[in-house]
Structure formats: structure tokens, C-alpha cells
Amino acid sequence: MSVPVLEMKQISKSFYGTQVLKNVSLTLGRGEIHCLVGENGAGKSTLMNILFGMPVITNTGGYEGTVLINGESVAFDSPRAAIEAGIGMVHQEFMLLPGFSVTENVKLNRELTRPNPFSMIFGKKLETLNRRQMAKDTRSALDRLGMTIDEWVPVAGLPVGYLQFVEIAREIDKENLQLLVLDEPTAVLTESEAEQFLGVIQRLAQSGISILFITHRLDEVMAVADRITILKDGELVSSGPKEDFTITQIAELMVGRRIDTEARKKRTTRPKDEEVVLEVRDLRVNMPGEALRGIDLDVFRGEILGIGGLAGHGKVGLANGIMGLYPSQGKVLYEGQEVPLNDTQAVLKLGLAFVSEDRRGVGLVLEDTIANNIVLTSMQSQDKFLKPGLLKLKDEKRIINHALESIDKFDIRCTGPEQIVRRLSGGNQQKVCLARAFTQEPKLLFVSEPTRGIDVGAKSRVLELIVELNEMGVTVVFTSSELAELRSIADRIAIIYEGRLAGILPPDAPDVQYGLLMAGKSLEEVGSR
Amino acid sequence: MKERLVAIYHGFGLPRLIIAGFLLLLLIIAAGTELSVPGLLSDALVRIGQNGIYVLAMVPSIQAGVGLNFGLPVGVICGIVGVLVAMEFTLLGFKGFLVAILLAVPLAIGAGYLYSLLINRVAGQEMMVGTYVGFSVVAGMCIFWLMAPFKNPALIWPVGGQGLRVTLTLADTFAGVLNNFLAFEIFGLKVPTGLLLFYGLIAFIVWLFFRTKAGVAMEVVGRNPRFAAASGLSLNKYRTLGIIMSTVLAAIGYTVYAQSFGFVQLYNGPLMTAFPAVAGVLIGGASTREAKVRHAILGVVLFQTLLTVAMPVTNQLIEGNISEIARVVVSNGMILYALTRATGGEQA
Known part of the structure; x- marks a missing residue:
């Protein structure tokens, strides 16, 4: 067997003491997909960043293990070095200049030039562009992709699907390209575009270019892959030729059994009745990157409803949309009463509260004290903590007393209620957010990603607090990227896929069902397996 | 004890300590020359009261997240119109002063509202836009002063019967009504009691406002607009309120300034009013994102005292008139310093 194009051996990497990759190895032969x-968070991007010598890796102490290209050990210290070695990458976000034509984008920074009198005097930078040759090269790259668009069309007006192809054209136009990394390229494509796209990458592979393809769509994996590698929590779970796997197996391996039963045991009461407290009908939320495209959902009184799904599929759009932080349309009924959309003040007055996934951006006033952060929303939306009288002066004494109580109840580690929130650790900041929501005495609480970026100890405390609030009679809609977390405290878990509800599962449903729902299979298909 | 000193030092801030030290040094030097120290301090007190409300006008705009109100002349013009109308009808003493304020405030509310409509459309560049709004309004009003239907011969050009003069005196109407109210003298130090009391009253009202529900809301909007939106607050409502308050304070500030100064300067007179006020609040420890009433008070005391004391003292020490240059360097240098550090606050 010939020397593999790429070999990554025993790669390990940690960020600030957190291990994100453990002994991951990967081999890629010529012309292989x-x-x-x-x-999300399994370590795929980190692995690619290592391959590309991204500054984020070198600046955080490098990595362990070896990378071999064509059998030679390499250690790229910059993306430029990786590109020179023949590695191309197509990013999830398009890296194209909208005002430039297709040709100009393809040839950006690699323009073909001819000398002219000025350049002879002032140097190479002033050489004339050889536009004809540039267009010719671009044409041939586009032809290889089966694209019929004109090479001088500006990129700005092209449909999203085409942009992806222009990016690939740019990469294959590089003569020494031998390895192409595609990071979730089909996420933004329609079904027919994706199909065309898969055809193109198969053709590329046949022409001898090796392809490393990152995707969440398991159908695509089965359609094009030669080999499959599955990562989970920074570890290689399984790797082998496609024939060794079925979709079901991949889904199961991806999600893995990590259920944390500890927090679960602490729940003593269960929701008794099945009374619908919140009815969501055809809700569309225009939240950039997390759009919801029409969702129907019922929330029962007293339950903890988990909302899961992969990043970018719209799970955090639900709470943000109902709370009026992003433009939304549709119908939401709370206790039979219509919830005015896009009017945060009115929603707060109905008794709904929200702990945002963006703790530092939306959840807190970082420069303000703990005490103020806890009472601000209640003061503004419910006129609490104000002295009687026309002036509506704030009642400093009650604010401080309430803050002291909250600090005690929520176990916020701080020097006192006057401490500036910015100085607190992430976990304690999150507790302040929960205290603020609790101060509103909500009947329905949305909590989004409450454990993101906080340490393990604070994590379990935050989850406990959510359960405690629930036991006091608050219905909780709990959104999280961590399935294990959802399964540990939620009564039901709704999985969102591409802005729609993929299905609702009980927390003890088998891993494979979760994996399939997240990969875009419907509940019927899941059930039939 | 030591910890408390450190805490006081941190609350006060190094720049203010340096300025205060420099002031003390100037006063010691002044004592060694033929200058009268009580005289200098009397002047300083007048200038503090005269400029104090302008500096206070910066507080609502900064707290609402609009930044420093470089469009201060918008309010100042309203104040001028109020004063001119009072003069047109030769209203004397307190009556003139109060009528001027009562006319100026509604004008300033209207002008501030219009100004806020513009500012709310240029979020992120309020200070730049405000500067040019100030300049444009002053220039535009030059035409108004020429055309305005004032008839009192004391106000208009003697020849032609139309158009207001460049400088008008208030000596015959209400110059010094506040300054002389309950004024007394102690060890050669003249205290303009009425002026300082009025300033104190306005400062108290602003301070009180920021302890009300609306004041807290304005602060939240300024500190974190996204949090404010998530708490159901309307950003533009509180930004508008902040700008209107700032404009109204500028208008009141002008009437107080005019009665103390004794003259009304039209045409390009109000062009630069925003700059000493901006410098004042920044010297006091405010930043472009955070300003408290105490910053405004401390700032106006330090800045105006420095100017009144530094000018005659440097004139004594150095041949030629360098004081005006020093004033420009200090005030603009301070603005530059503070703008480069947007966070600032107590550490500035």
C-alpha cells in the first residue's frame, strides 16, 4: 500500500488544563473520502486547527503527537505553511469578498501577473494582472466542479449554494492541492444542492485529491465516505471503512451513554397533571444562526422540558423568540392567553422569565453590583424594590437585604452584595442570573445553556438549583447543548433539527434515538428501528 | 487606617490627586506674589457656580449610553432665546431670571427631542454627530439672530432697526440676581451664596433622578443595552429621555451662566460651550460610559479653579500671555485623555 497522504498520530491537546483531544489518530489515503x-465539542474543529497550524493552537502551548504528510513529519506554525504543503480548507462561513468577481475571488492573493514598465522600476507589486489567464484557470476549475456560472460574475448576487462551490474552486485551483478539508459544507445547502455537492466531491476524490469531510448529516456520510472516524469528548470512539457501520451505529456511538443519574435522583415530585401551560404554534424566529422555521410545542405545568439539538439548528431561538429578543411570528398561548410576540415588557408581566445563553452579553450588567443585577429586571418590569411615593425611588435597604438572601440561597461566592459582577467566576455569574430570574417569581422559566463555560462543581450546583426552582412550582424550559445534562433533569426532551421539531423523547430513550433525531431523522423512522 | 486611606485614594483617582496638588502649588506661588489669594478663590467660586450646570448636563447623556453631549449648544441656544425674550420685555431681577428659565425649558424639551431623533439613528457615533449638530445649530442660529423680530432698542443694532447685536448686557435687567442673593464676604472671600445654592439644588435633582426607577432604567440602558432589552426596557425611550434632560440642563445652565457673566454673547458665542463642560466631567473622573453627579461636581471644582488660578499666576511668572494657551491645552488634552480610555470610571 502506498504512503498515506495524511497521518495524524496520537494527537492530544488541552486548553488551560482541560483535555479536549486524547490520543486521536487518523489516516487518510490518496483519493479517499x-x-x-x-x-458539537467532540474535538473535530480542534483537530482541524492543529492540522492547519492555526494560531489558536500555537498560542495555547501547541499539541502532542505527530502529523505526517506523505510520510514526512510536519509541524505547521501557520495556515500559510499548511497551504503551501497542499492542504486546502473550505470553512463553514464563507471567506469570499462579495464585491469581487468569481475569478478575482478564486485567484485572490495568487493573481497571475505580467511585468510592465512601472513594475520594472517599482517592483513586483505593480505588475499588470493577466486577466485572461486568470479567467481561463478559473473556468477550468469551475468546469471540474460541473459549474456553469460565468467566471466574471460578482460573488455578491450568487445563491448560497454557489458560494460553496466558488470556495472549492479556489482550493482546487491551487496546483499542489492534495488534501481538502470540508467543515460542514452542506449545512447551508438545500437538498438538491447538497446532492450536487456530494457528486462533486466524489469526482474530486477520483481525480486523486484526498478529502476530509466533517458533517452532521449521517445520510451524507453513508453516501460518500470511504472511511469513517467518530469522535466523542475528544476521544476516538471508532474508526473504520464505511462497510463496518450502519447509520444507527454511528448515531449511537456519537451520542454515547453518559447519562448522569445523580441529579435525577434528587427530584422527588413529578408533574402530576398534564395541563398545558404554554402552547406554541408555528413559531418562526429570525435569530441569526439559530433560526426557528415554524415549531409546534406544548409545555405541561410543572415539568422540566428539555430542548436539545446541535448548534445552529435553532434550539436557543425558542426562548429568545418567545421573550421577544429576536423578531418572531406565529402564535404562543400562555395559560390560554395569547402572548404578545416581540414585546419583552408584556411577556415579563405575564410571569415568564428568561436566563439567557449569552450570560455576559445579555444576562448581566457586568459593571454593576450583584445586588443591582439581581433586582433590576423585577424593579423595571414589576415595580418591586421601590419606595412608595410618586418619585418611585429605589429602596436601597430592601435591595441589599434581598441580595444577601439570594447570595445565601444560591450559594454565590462573593465578597458581598456590592461586588461588581465582572469579577465573579462564570459559575457564580450564572447563579446571579438564576437569582435574578427567581426574583421575578416566574411561573414559567426559560433557562438556556446555564452550564456553558463553568466548572464542574458549579455545573452540578446550577442543575440542582434548576430542579429546586422546579420543585417550588416553576415550569422550566431548559435548553442545553449537552444531552447528558438534559437527560439528567428533564422530564421530556424535544430535539430541534434545522429550525423544526424533530421529535420529543423521554430522558431514558436509547442513545441511538437521540443520535438519529439530531441527524435529521423523523421519530417514525427512529421508532421503526 | 491605612486601608481607608488607600480606599479614599482609589475613589479619588490619581489624575485628580495630581490636579489638586498642582492647584495647591499654584495657590502657594500666588501667595508669594502680589495676587490676592482670597480674590482668586472668589473668582473660582463664581466660575464653579457659573459652569456647574453645564457639566451636570453631561451626566444624563453619558448614563443613557449616548456618551458625552457635544451637542450642548442645542440647549444653550434655547437658554439664550429665553434670556432674550425676558430682556425684550425688560423683566427685572428674579422675575426676568425665572421667566427666562420657564421659556427656555419647554424649548429645550422640544429641541432635545428633535436632537434625539437624529442621535438615535446614528447609534455608536453620537459624539461625532453631536459635535457637528452643535456647530450647525450655532451657525444656523446666526441667521435667526439677524432676522428675529426683537424690537427692544437695547437688543438690536442701532442702525437699521433689525437684527440682534453681538454682545448684550444684562446689567439693566437681571445680571447677578443669583450671585448677589444672600452673598457674604469672609476674610476677603466673596461667596455667591444664591448661585451655589441654585447649583446645589439642580445637582440634587439630578442625583435624585438616578435613584428613581426611570433613572435606574436609564443607567441599565447605558451600561448594557442588550440586558435592558431583555428586561423589557425600550432603548430609544431612555436615550431620548437622557438627551432631553441634558438639553434642558444646558438651557438652565445658560440662564445661570448669563446672569452671572452679565452679558449675552450671540452669533458664534455658544460655539465652544460643550468643550469646557466635557473636560470638566472627565477631569472629575467620569468616562464616556459612566458618569456620576459627584464626578460632575468634583470636575467643575477642579477644572474651573485651575483655570481661574492658573491664568493670573502664569501671567505673573512668565512674560507674555500664555494663560489662554494653557487653558486650551489643559481642557482639550483632558478630553483627549479621557476619550482614549473608554472604560475609565473610578480608575481613570
Whole structure:
């Protein structure tokens, strides 16, 4: 067997003491399509960043293990070095200049030039562009992709699907390209575009270019992959030729059994009746990157409803849309009463509260004290903590007393209620957010990503607090990227896929069902397996 | 004890300590020359009261997240119109002063509202836009002063019967009504009691406002607009309120300034009013994102005292008139310093 194009051996990497990759190895032969699958945070991007010598790796102490290209050990210290070695990458976000034509984008920074009198005097930078040759090269790259668009069309007006192809054209136009990394390229494509796209990458592979393909769509994996590698929590779970796997197996391996039963045991009461407290009908939320495209959902009184799904599929759009932070349309009924959309003040007055996934951006006033952060929303939306009288002066004494109580109840580690919130750790900041929501005495609470970026100890405390609030009679809609977390405290878990509800599962449903729902299978298909 | 000193030092801030030290040094030097120290301090007290409300006008705009109100002349013009109308009808003493304020405030509310419509459309560049709004309004009003239907011969050009003069005196109407109210003298130090009391009253009202529900809301909007939106607050409502308050304070500030100064300067007179006020609040420890009433008070005391004391003292020490240059360098240098550090606050 010939020397593999790429070999990554025993790669380990930690960020500030957190291990994100553990002894991951990967081999890629010439002309092979290798699919890399795993949940968000499984370590896929880190692995690619290492391959590309991204500054984020070198600046955080490098990595352990070796990378071999064509059998030679390399250690790229910059993306430029990786590009020179023949590695191309197509990013999830388009890196194209909208005002430039297709040709100009393809040839950006690699323009073909001819000398002219000025350049002879002032140097190479002033050489004339050889536009004809540039267009010719671009044409041939586009032809290889089966694209019929004109090479001088400006990129700005092209449909999203085409942009992806222009990016690939740019990469294959590089003569020494031998390895192409595609990071979730089909996420933004329509079904027919994606199909065309898969055809193109198969053709590329046949022409001898090796492809490393990152995707969440398991159908695509089965359609094109030669080999499959599955990562979970920074570890390689399984790797082998496609024939060794079925979709079901991949889904199961991706999600893995990590259920944390500890928090679960603490719940003593269960929701008794099945009374619908919140009815969501055809809700569309225009939240950039997390759009909801029409969702129907019922929330029962007293339950903890988990909302899961992969990043970018719209799970955090639900709470943000109902709370009026992003433009939304549709119908939401709370206790039979219509909830005015896009009017945060009115929603707060109905008794709904929200702990945002963007703790530092939306959840807190970082420069303000703990005490103020806890009472601000209640003061403004419910006129609490104000002295009687026309002036509506704030009642400093009650604010401080309430803050002291909250600090005690929520176990906020701080020097006192006057401490500036910015100085607190992430976990304690999150507790302040929960205290603020609790101060509103809500009947329905939305909590989004409450454990993101906080340490393990604070994590379990935050989850406990959510359960405690629930036991006091608050209905909780709990959104999280961590399935294990959802399964540990939620009564039901709704999975969102591409802005729609993929299905609702009980927390003890088998891993494979979760994996399939997250990969875009419907509940009927899941059930039939 | 030591910890408390450190805490006081941190609350006060190094720049203010340096300025205060420099002031003390100037006063010691002044004592060694033929200058009268009580005289200098009397002047300083007048200038503090005269400019104090302008500096206070910066507080609502900064707290609402609009930044420093470089469009201060918008309010100042309203104040001028109020004063001119009072003069047109030769209203004397307190009556003139009060009528001027009562006319100026509604005008300033209207002008501030219009100004806020513009400012709310240029979020992120309020200070730049405000500067040019100030300049444009002053220039535009030059035409108004020429055309305005004032008839009192004391106000208009003697020849032609139309158009207001460049400088008008208030000596015959209400110059010094506040300054002389309950004024007394102690060890050669003249205290303009009425002026300082009025300033104190306005400062108290602003301070009180920021302890009300609306004041807290304005502060939240300024500190974190996204949090404010998530708490159901309307950003533009509180930004508008902040700008209107700032404009109204500028208008009141002008009437107080005019009665103390004794003259009304039209045409390009109000062009630069925003700059000493901006410098004042920044010297007091405010930043472009955070300003408290105490910053405004401390700032106006330090800045105006420095100007009144530094000018005659440097004139004594150095040949030629360098004081005006020093004033420009200090005030603009201070603005530059503070703008480069947007966070500032207590550490500035």
C-alpha cells in the first residue's frame, strides 16, 4: 500500500488544563473520502486547527503527537505553511469578498501577473494582472466542479449554494492541492444542492485529491465516505471503512451513554397533571444562526422540558423568540392567553422569565453590583424594590437585604452584595442570573445553556438549583447543548433539527434515538428501528 | 487606617490627586506674589457656580449610553432665546431670571427631542454627530439672530432697526440676581451664596433622578443595552429621555451662566460651550460610559479653579500671555485623555 497522504498520530491537546483531544489518530489515503463525525465539542474543529497550524493552537502551548504528510513529519506554525504543503480548507462561513468577481475571488492573493514598465522600476507589486489567464484557470476549475456560472460574475448576487462551490474552486485551483478539508459544507445547502455537492466531491476524490469531510448529516456520510472516524469528548470512539457501520451505529456511538443519574435522583415530585401551560404554534424566529422555521410545542405545568439539538439548528431561538429578543411570528398561548410576540415588557408581566445563553452579553450588567443585577429586571418590569411615593425611588435597604438572601440561597461566592459582577467566576455569574430570574417569581422559566463555560462543581450546583426552582412550582424550559445534562433533569426532551421539531423523547430513550433525531431523522423512522 | 486611606485614594483617582496638588502649588506661588489669594478663590467660586450646570448636563447623556453631549449648544441656544425674550420685555431681577428659565425649558424639551431623533439613528457615533449638530445649530442660529423680530432698542443694532447685536448686557435687567442673593464676604472671600445654592439644588435633582426607577432604567440602558432589552426596557425611550434632560440642563445652565457673566454673547458665542463642560466631567473622573453627579461636581471644582488660578499666576511668572494657551491645552488634552480610555470610571 502506498504512503498515506495524511497521518495524524496520537494527537492530544488541552486548553488551560482541560483535555479536549486524547490520543486521536487518523489516516487518510490518496483519493479517499474520510468522514469525521461527532457532536458539537467532540474535538473535530480542534483537530482541524492543529492540522492547519492555526494560531489558536500555537498560542495555547501547541499539541502532542505527530502529523505526517506523505510520510514526512510536519509541524505547521501557520495556515500559510499548511497551504503551501497542499492542504486546502473550505470553512463553514464563507471567506469570499462579495464585491469581487468569481475569478478575482478564486485567484485572490495568487493573481497571475505580467511585468510592465512601472513594475520594472517599482517592483513586483505593480505588475499588470493577466486577466485572461486568470479567467481561463478559473473556468477550468469551475468546469471540474460541473459549474456553469460565468467566471466574471460578482460573488455578491450568487445563491448560497454557489458560494460553496466558488470556495472549492479556489482550493482546487491551487496546483499542489492534495488534501481538502470540508467543515460542514452542506449545512447551508438545500437538498438538491447538497446532492450536487456530494457528486462533486466524489469526482474530486477520483481525480486523486484526498478529502476530509466533517458533517452532521449521517445520510451524507453513508453516501460518500470511504472511511469513517467518530469522535466523542475528544476521544476516538471508532474508526473504520464505511462497510463496518450502519447509520444507527454511528448515531449511537456519537451520542454515547453518559447519562448522569445523580441529579435525577434528587427530584422527588413529578408533574402530576398534564395541563398545558404554554402552547406554541408555528413559531418562526429570525435569530441569526439559530433560526426557528415554524415549531409546534406544548409545555405541561410543572415539568422540566428539555430542548436539545446541535448548534445552529435553532434550539436557543425558542426562548429568545418567545421573550421577544429576536423578531418572531406565529402564535404562543400562555395559560390560554395569547402572548404578545416581540414585546419583552408584556411577556415579563405575564410571569415568564428568561436566563439567557449569552450570560455576559445579555444576562448581566457586568459593571454593576450583584445586588443591582439581581433586582433590576423585577424593579423595571414589576415595580418591586421601590419606595412608595410618586418619585418611585429605589429602596436601597430592601435591595441589599434581598441580595444577601439570594447570595445565601444560591450559594454565590462573593465578597458581598456590592461586588461588581465582572469579577465573579462564570459559575457564580450564572447563579446571579438564576437569582435574578427567581426574583421575578416566574411561573414559567426559560433557562438556556446555564452550564456553558463553568466548572464542574458549579455545573452540578446550577442543575440542582434548576430542579429546586422546579420543585417550588416553576415550569422550566431548559435548553442545553449537552444531552447528558438534559437527560439528567428533564422530564421530556424535544430535539430541534434545522429550525423544526424533530421529535420529543423521554430522558431514558436509547442513545441511538437521540443520535438519529439530531441527524435529521423523523421519530417514525427512529421508532421503526 | 491605612486601608481607608488607600480606599479614599482609589475613589479619588490619581489624575485628580495630581490636579489638586498642582492647584495647591499654584495657590502657594500666588501667595508669594502680589495676587490676592482670597480674590482668586472668589473668582473660582463664581466660575464653579457659573459652569456647574453645564457639566451636570453631561451626566444624563453619558448614563443613557449616548456618551458625552457635544451637542450642548442645542440647549444653550434655547437658554439664550429665553434670556432674550425676558430682556425684550425688560423683566427685572428674579422675575426676568425665572421667566427666562420657564421659556427656555419647554424649548429645550422640544429641541432635545428633535436632537434625539437624529442621535438615535446614528447609534455608536453620537459624539461625532453631536459635535457637528452643535456647530450647525450655532451657525444656523446666526441667521435667526439677524432676522428675529426683537424690537427692544437695547437688543438690536442701532442702525437699521433689525437684527440682534453681538454682545448684550444684562446689567439693566437681571445680571447677578443669583450671585448677589444672600452673598457674604469672609476674610476677603466673596461667596455667591444664591448661585451655589441654585447649583446645589439642580445637582440634587439630578442625583435624585438616578435613584428613581426611570433613572435606574436609564443607567441599565447605558451600561448594557442588550440586558435592558431583555428586561423589557425600550432603548430609544431612555436615550431620548437622557438627551432631553441634558438639553434642558444646558438651557438652565445658560440662564445661570448669563446672569452671572452679565452679558449675552450671540452669533458664534455658544460655539465652544460643550468643550469646557466635557473636560470638566472627565477631569472629575467620569468616562464616556459612566458618569456620576459627584464626578460632575468634583470636575467643575477642579477644572474651573485651575483655570481661574492658573491664568493670573502664569501671567505673573512668565512674560507674555500664555494663560489662554494653557487653558486650551489643559481642557482639550483632558478630553483627549479621557476619550482614549473608554472604560475609565473610578480608575481613570
